[in-house]
Amino acid sequence: MSPKAVLAPVFVQVLLTFGLLLWTGRARFAAARAGAVTLKDISLGERTWPAPVQQVSNAFGNQFELPVLFYVLTGFALATGKADHLFVGLAWLFVLTRIVHAGIYATGNVVIRRFQAFLAGAVVLMAMWLIFAVRILLA
Structure with missing residues (x-):
């Protein structure tokens, strides 16, 4: 599998991260400008941001x-030549x-839906790691 194909999902993940950062x-800035928080309110942490701001911030932190x-596994898969069509999919x-x-x-931050999306991703990533480990250890 070409490095371009293997790295394309990584680039999208990085784009997601930078998008959430912005x-x-x-x-x-909008919340501070609107007076929803003061510098003193946020100087020691993020708990005093309004909920919508905290939601986006948490999504970024996640x-x-x-x-x-995922990043580590992709690097390992590239380095070992174990990234195939299944890996990319x-x-x-x-x-x-x-x-x-x-x-x-x-x-909307519907917690059960958010958890379902998280769990689906975690299961996919665990499967990726398991497949990779088996391919390395049994090679």
């Missing part, structure tokens, strides 16, 4: 949790679940 910044294992599925999860979190 959305978070815009939401925070991109540094489960996706880290599962990678796209994982990224799709992350987009859905972030969309739910940053907008």
Whole structure:
């Protein structure tokens, strides 16, 4: 499988992360400008941001949790030549679940739907790791 095909889902995941970063910044500046928070309110943490701002911020922060294992696995799969069509298909599925999860979190934040999207992504990523490990250990 070509590096371009393997890295395409990674690029989309990175784009999602940067998109959420920009959305978070815009939401925070808008809230501060509107007087919803003061600098003193937010100087020691993020708990005093209005809920919609916190939702987007949390969606951004989540991109540094489960996706880290995706990035590492993709690097390993490329380095070992174990990235095939199945790997790329599962990678796209994982990224799709992350987009859905972030969309739910940053907008309506229906917790059960958000959890379902998270769980789907976690299961896909676990399957990716299991398949990779078996291919490496049994090679």
